[in-house]
Amino acid sequence: AQSVAQPEDQVNVAEGNPLTVKCTYSVSGNPYLFWYVQYPNRGLQFLLKYITGDNLVKGSYGFEAEFNKSQTSFHLKKPSALVSDSALYFCAVSKSGGYQKVTFGIGTKLQVIP
Amino acid sequence: EAGVAQSPRYKIIEKRQSVAFWCNPISGHATLYWYQQILGQGPKLLIQFQNNGVVDDSQLPKDRFSAERLKGVDSTLKIQPAKLEDSAVYLCASSLDWALRKSSYNEQFFGPGTRLTVL
Numbered sequence: 001a002q003s004v005a006q007p008e009d010q011v012n013v014a015e016g017n018p019l020t021v022k023c024t025y026s027v028s029g030n031p032y033l034f035w036y037v038q039y040p041n042r043g044l045q046f047l048l049k050y051i052t053g054d055n056l057v058k059g060s061y062g063f064e065a066e067f068n069k070s071q072t073s074f075h076l077k078k079p080s081a082l083v084s085d086s087a088l089y090f091c092a093v094s095k096s097g098g099y100q101k102v103t104f105g106i107g108t109k110l111q112v113i114p
Numbered sequence: 115e116a117g118v119a120q121s122p123r124y125k126i127i128e129k130r131q132s133v134a135f136w137c138n139p140i141s142g143h144a145t146l147y148w149y150q151q152i153l154g155q156g157p158k159l160l161i162q163f164q165n166n167g168v169v170d171d172s173q174l175p176k177d178r179f180s181a182e183r184l185k186g187v188d189s190t191l192k193i194q195p196a197k198l199e200d201s202a203v204y205l206c207a208s209s210l211d212w213a214l215r216k217s218s219y220n221e222q223f224f225g226p227g228t229r230l231t232v233l
Contacts, residue, residue, distance in 0.1 A: 036222075
């Protein structure tokens with residue numbers, strides 16, 4: 001069975017500092033990996049994904065994530081955090097190919113402190 | 115373009131009552147998902163439709179939950195009878211048809227959710 005682990009319930013970072021939100025996964029075969037963000041009282045929004053190719057993927061709002069196959073990780077990063085980045089972040093995994101079920105992690109709350 | 119629409123936004127019911135949620139996906143999205151998100155947890159897939167056919171319902175508690183997408187567009191999720199542990203946010207999402215071979219096919223667009231409280 002596939003799974004996602006987000007080891008930190010909450011990450012606090014000062015505005016302007018770099019941020020990292022951690023994610024590790026388990027899936028048979030090649031993974032598709034995703035990050036979604038959930039702002040208060042709003043639905044989840046797609047942020048970025050890794051399908052194949054370059055291990056560093058860039059997404060919306062200046063976020064990027066690095067796929068590391070040997071460590072089965074897909075950490076979310078941003079060089080300079082904004083207060084408006086404060087939200088709940090979900091990592092997700094599926095098997096590669098069409099019509100595959102996506103499994104989400106439990107989420108990490110990011111708090112950017114002014 | 116209009117996003118995924120869900121109604122109602124909030125619902126409070128007594129245990130053993132029934133409840134239904136409605137979802138209208140983004141126009142042209144063939145794949146529709148229902149997720150259950152319990153407080154403090156990530157979304158859990160309940161059922162996935164491809165047009166009006168079911169792709170995956172392995173985690174749907176079929177003794178009390180049912181879902182349909184009769185015309186391959188909007189969908190209804192029903193709980194009958196509800197239990198206390200069904201209190202959660204029910205999320206609907208949609209995505210493009212994988213068969214279209216577009217690279218964005220697996221990017222899901224989520225609605226605002228329906229918050230269900232079972233008393």
